[in-house]
Amino acid sequence: MSRIVRWAKLPEDPTEADEQRLAETKGLEAMLEALPEAAEAVGATEELRALLEQEYTERLERLHSTGVEGEENAEEQESDSEGELRLRLLRVKRSAVISLRDRNEIDDTVLRHVQSHIDLEELRLTRTLGEPE
Secondary structure, eight states: OOHHHHHHTOOOOHHHHHHHHHHHHHHHHHHHHHHHHHHHHHTOOHHHHHHHHHHHHHHHHHHHHHSOOOOOOTTSOOOHHHHHHHHHHHHHHHHHHHHHHHTTSSOHHHHHHHHHHHHHHHHHHHHHHTOOO
16 A cells, blocks of 8 residues: 555555455466476475465465465475475466456556565575575
8 A cells, every 4th residue: 555545544445455365366276276287297296286285275265264365384494396386386376367467357556466475485485495586
């Protein structure tokens, strides 16, 4: 929210919150759909695939029930295959959210907000994996 809007004490745009929920929902659904193929591509174990499926499903359920996705636990250390798999799935999420904007289902503000969270998670994962920035 901009400083001017806060200063003027204008109410938040309810459509922005709805668009944010839509973007997060569609992003998580796209990640879940891409999970089996992405897991196979990085050689992830069935246990890892099941763990991520459970995590993303729980985040999606939390989003449906509370309207808030919640953040992943950034303290956990991922194996290389888990980190690679998460990166692939974040790219899927980014693509799904961009598609929503391209179809005018969300606006640029919501896109930038969701992308900033994706960017931070990608940065964390690339640092964990030791890839160059």
